[in-house]
Amino acid sequence: MQLFQWIADIPTLVMNNYPILLQGLWLTVRITFTAIVVGIIWGTFLALMRLSNNKILNSFAKIYVTTFRSIPLLLVLMWFYFALPQMIKHLFHLGPDADIGTSCAIIAFTLFEAAYYSEIIRAGINAVSKGQYHAASALGMTRSQSMRLIILPQAFRAMVPLLLTQGIILFQDTALVSTIGLVDLLGAAVKRIGENIGSTAEYSMIIFVAITYFIICFGTPRLIRKISYFKKG
Amino acid sequence: MTFNWTLFFQSTPYGDGIYFNWLLNSAMLTLSLAATAWIIAFILGSIVGIMRTVDSKILNRLAIGYIELFRNIPLFVQMFIWYTIMPLFLTGSFKEWFIQELDPDIQTFILVSIALGLFTSARIAEQVRTGIQTLPIGQRYAATALGLSKFQTYRYILLPNAYRKIVPTLTSEMTNIIKNSSIASQFGGLRELVGLITSMNDQTNSIIEILCVITITYMIINYSVITIMRFVEKKTRLPNMMSGG
Numbered sequence: 345m346q347l348f349q350w351i352a353d354i355p356t357l358v359m360n361n362y363p364i365l366l367q368g369l370w371l372t373v374r375i376t377f378t379a380i381v382v383g384i385i386w387g388t389f390l391a392l393m394r395l396s397n398n399k400i401l402n403s404f405a406k407i408y409v410t411t412f413r414s415i416p417l418l419l420v421l422m423w424f425y426f427a428l429p430q431m432i433k434h435l436f437h438l439g440p441d442a443d444i445g446t447s448c449a450i451i452a453f454t455l456f457e458a459a460y461y462s463e464i465i466r467a468g469i470n471a472v473s474k475g476q477y478h479a480a481s482a483l484g485m486t487r488s489q490s491m492r493l494i495i496l497p498q499a500f501r502a503m504v505p506l507l508l509t510q511g512i513i514l515f516q517d518t519a520l521v522s523t524i525g526l527v528d529l530l531g532a533a534v535k536r537i538g539e540n541i542g543s544t545a546e547y548s549m550i551i552f553v554a555i556t557y558f559i560i561c562f563g564t565p566r567l568i569r570k571i572s573y574f575k576k577g
Numbered sequence: 578m579t580f581n582w583t584l585f586f587q588s589t590p591y592g593d594g595i596y597f598n599w600l601l602n603s604a605m606l607t608l609s610l611a612a613t614a615w616i617i618a619f620i621l622g623s624i625v626g627i628m629r630t631v632d633s634k635i636l637n638r639l640a641i642g643y644i645e646l647f648r649n650i651p652l653f654v655q656m657f658i659w660y661t662i663m664p665l666f667l668t669g670s671f672k673e674w675f676i677q678e679l680d681p682d683i684q685t686f687i688l689v690s691i692a693l694g695l696f697t698s699a700r701i702a703e704q705v706r707t708g709i710q711t712l713p714i715g716q717r718y719a720a721t722a723l724g725l726s727k728f729q730t731y732r733y734i735l736l737p738n739a740y741r742k743i744v745p746t747l748t749s750e751m752t753n754i755i756k757n758s759s760i761a762s763q764f765g766g767l768r769e770l771v772g773l774i775t776s777m778n779d780q781t782n783s784i785i786e787i788l789c790v791i792t793i794t795y796m797i798i799n800y801s802v803i804t805i806m807r808f809v810e811k812k813t814r815l816p817n818m819m820s821g822g
Contacts, residue, residue, distance in 0.1 A: 346665065414752070414799040415792050416759035418771050423792075426774075426784045516651035523653075523763050530654060547665075550657050554650050561649035 346544075353548040361537045368532025369556075371446070375528070376515045379453035383514075384507065386454065387461030392491070394466050405462070412459035417517055424452035425524040449521045457514050464506045468499035508568065512561050519557070529553060584786050596777065603773040604794055610690050610758040610769060615751065617694025618701050625698065626705025627731060640702065647699035652692070653760055659692040660685065660764045685765035693761070697754050704746045708739030741813050748806035752799045770794060 358365065393405035412420070428448055472495050480490030500507075522531030533553045538546030585597045628640035647655070664684075667675055675684065712735060720730040740747075762772030770791050778784050 411792075411796070414756075415795045416756035416771065418759040418762070419774075419788075419792060419795065422771065422774055423788055426778070427788055430784075512649075516649075519651040519653040520760070530651075530657075534657065547662055550654070550661060554654050554658060557651055557654060558646070558649045562645060 350544055350548040350551060353544065354552045357537065357541070357545060357548055358552060364527075364532045364536055365529065368527050368529040368536075371521075371526065372515070372518050372528045375446075375450050375453055375518045375521065376511070378450050379457050379514055379518075380511050382454045383457035383461050384465075386458040388465050388496070390458060390462035391465040391469060394462065395469060409459045409462055412456055413463070417453075417456055418520055418523065420452050420456045421449065421520060421524055424448040445524065445526055449524065449526055453514070453518065457510070460510055461507070464503055464510060465499065468503040468506075469495060471502060472498050508565055512565065516557065516561060529556065580786055581781075581783050582786060584781060584783055585790060590780065596781075599768075599773060599777065600790065600794065603768055603770045604798065606767070607755065607758055607769040608798070610686065610693065610761055611751075611755045613686075613690040614693035614697060614758065615754055617691065618697035618750075618754065621695065621698035622701025623705050623736075625702035626709070627736075629702065629706040630709045631727075644699045644702050647695055652696045652757055653763070655696055656689055656692040656760060656764060659688045663688065681765060682767065685761075685767050689761040689764055689767065693754065693757060696757070697750060700750055700753075701747070704743045704750070705739065708743040709735055711742065712738055741815065744806065744810040744813065748803060748810075751802050751806065755798060755802065756795070 390405045390409060393401040394409070396402060425445070425448060428451075429444055432444060432448075476494055476498070477490060480494045481487075485493070518528060519530045521528050522535065525531075527536060530553050533549040534546060538549040585600060586595050588595050589599065625640045625643050628636045629644075631637070664672075664676065716734055716738065717730060720734045725733065758769060759771040761767050762769055762775075766772065766776075768776055774784075774787055774791055777787050781787070
């Protein structure tokens with residue numbers, strides 16, 4: 345059957361082209377990592393704004409989160425791919441072919457995912473019992489102290505599984521950057537290798553990418569659970 | 578930078594009315610993609626979700642495998658598989674009919690909505706399972722005590738309650754499916770809302786205006802879906818259920 349032939353072709357194709365595949369995977373990991381770290385930080389600020397009594401901050405965060413959550417990621421990427429580079433180049437007087445595609449993609453992912461993270465974090469903060477706030481203020485802590493020292497550490501501990509799931513979703517979403525011409529894992533495999541070699545190489549590479557994503561997305565949460573289980577003893 | 582905000586009310590160079598018609602067509606395509614995929618996702622998701630809750634070990638394992646498979650591969654890659662690889666496995670007269678007689682746009686539409694439907698079905702399956710498992714176990718016992726068969730228990734007791742419970746999460750899956758349908762624009766030049774951006778930009782070269790209008794269109798669509806589903810939730814709520822579940 346053809347399918348088995350394509351699968352049998354995968355090892356040779358991968359061995360012959362592994363530098364470009366690794367480069368692609370590196371871009372995928374870089375985007376994911378930056379978007380998770382910065383996204384959680386910015387998401388925490390958004391969540392705190394959402395919970396604050398300041399009307400301006402509150403409505404800013406609300407509009408930000410609703411907007412980003414109601415449009416597709418691909419549309420956000422389009423914004424950052426078509427509109428932002430023009431503005432940046434206009435502002436900083438860069439040449440017309442300065443390469444800012446990768447940074448634009450990273451910014452787009454960070455801003456987009458922060459909206460989702462902020463909803464998770466807001467729910468986490470709300471889930472911490474009210475008694476904790478009262479206890480903190482009884483101890484003479486200010487609002488920011490009690491948030492920083494009492495509430496957030498507990499909230500984050502409870503949120504780890506959800507943040508992890510969102511991280512995996514984010515990792516899967518990064519496959520979309522190949523649509524704006526960046527060479528991530530999918531772009532490297534299908535566009536570079538598949539279309540260069542031609543014939544059935546494209547099919548083999550698509551299957552290879554699917555398997556790779558499956559292994560990473562299926563394995564990572566289980567691995568992390570195992571490590572944290574051992575740490576607890 | 579100068580903006581041309583009346584762009585969508587100017588006539589197209591093809592003589593098919595104004596650009597606003599293009600926008601309406603694209604919005605309709607997005608909605609029909611999402612609706613087709615939703616039907617697939619809802620039926621398959623319900624079946625797999627129910628399989629997760631029955632006693633049989635084999636069915637359980639099968640359902641887990643299905644869910645893990647479709648959840649852990651990115652939708653974009655899944656669409657690639659359906660769009661490029663799956664048509665090669667068709668055989669006989671069906672293949673001839675599918676590839677030669679069917680309009681290419683319809684071919685793409687079918688393949689992409691299957692991919693989107695299967696991807697979403699894994700998520701819906703998880704929610705149906707949660708809906709059933711969070712019902713008090715007494716309902717199942719009571720049904721058995723009343724002499725209902727397994728099928729009857731699910732049909733008349735468990736499923737009606739479970740679906741009522743998961744209306745809010747199903748709503749968010751609906752908005753997800755609408756958002757995810759945008760990935761279809763990358764296959765076969767399908768001109769749904771995101772696909773419209775590039776093709777219209779080639780014609781008019783005013784990207785900011787187009788992006789703004791498309792963004793607003795998505796927000797309107799999602800807002801209406803949420804409003805409609807809130808109404809459905811209210812209508813289907815039972816008098817003894819506190820705030821919908």
